[in-house]
Amino acid sequence: MAARLPSWAWVSGLTVGATVAVVALAVQADHGPHPTAASVKPSTSASASTHGSAKPKPPAGPPALPADSGDGRRIVYSLGAKRLWLVDATGKETRTFEVWPGTVPPAPGRYSITLRTQSLKGSDGVEIEHVMYFTKTQGVNIAFSNALDGASPPPAEGKKLGGIRMRKQDGAALWAFGDQGTNVVVVK
Structure with a gap:
C-alpha cells in the first residue's frame, strides 16, 4: 500500500512549479519582441499656413536613464520620476517601469540587494x-x-512604509x- 502525501506537500509543490513557470515566462517575454507605436502621418488637409509654424510634438516615451546613475549592471531608482530602470553590464537599459514609493524614501546613493524573499505580508x-x-x-x-x-498599495494612513511597489509583471522581471549583491543606484 502506497503512502499518501499530505495536502500541504501537494500545494507547496504546485506553488513552486507555478512560480517557476511565471518567472520563466516573464524572462522570456522580456527578451522577446516589443511592440512599437505606428507612426501617424498628418492628413493632407492640414497645412502649415492654417496652423502657423508649430511642429508636431514627438510622442512622449518613458524618461531616459538618468545620466549620473553609475555604470555596469544595476537597478536605477529615480525618486522624482517614481521609476526603475534595469541596466545590463554594457550600460544599456533593458526595461523601465513606474513604481509606487512608500512613505519613507531611501537617500540618494549606491546600495546593493542584501536580501531576497519570495513572498510575505x-x-x-x-x-x-518578489521582495528585494x-x-x-x-x-x-x-x-x-x-x-x-498586482494592485497598487492602499493609502498609507500615517504609517512609515519603505516598500517600493510595482506591477506584478514588473516585479517578476x-x-x-x-x-x-546586484547594485542599486538611487537618484533624485
Whole structure:
C-alpha cells in the first residue's frame, strides 16, 4: 500500500512549479519582441499656413536613464520620476517601469540587494512577493516588491512604509534580473 502525501506537500509543490513557470515566462517575454507605436502621418488637409509654424510634438516615451546613475549592471531608482530602470553590464537599459514609493524614501546613493524573499505580508498588511531589500532608513527597511494581486498599495494612513511597489509583471522581471549583491543606484 502506497503512502499518501499530505495536502500541504501537494500545494507547496504546485506553488513552486507555478512560480517557476511565471518567472520563466516573464524572462522570456522580456527578451522577446516589443511592440512599437505606428507612426501617424498628418492628413493632407492640414497645412502649415492654417496652423502657423508649430511642429508636431514627438510622442512622449518613458524618461531616459538618468545620466549620473553609475555604470555596469544595476537597478536605477529615480525618486522624482517614481521609476526603475534595469541596466545590463554594457550600460544599456533593458526595461523601465513606474513604481509606487512608500512613505519613507531611501537617500540618494549606491546600495546593493542584501536580501531576497519570495513572498510575505507587507507592513501595510498586503500580501507581497518578489521582495528585494537594499537599505534601511529611519528604522524602516526599504525594499522593492509587488502585491500578489498586482494592485497598487492602499493609502498609507500615517504609517512609515519603505516598500517600493510595482506591477506584478514588473516585479517578476525585477526578481529575474536582480540577485543578492546586484547594485542599486538611487537618484533624485
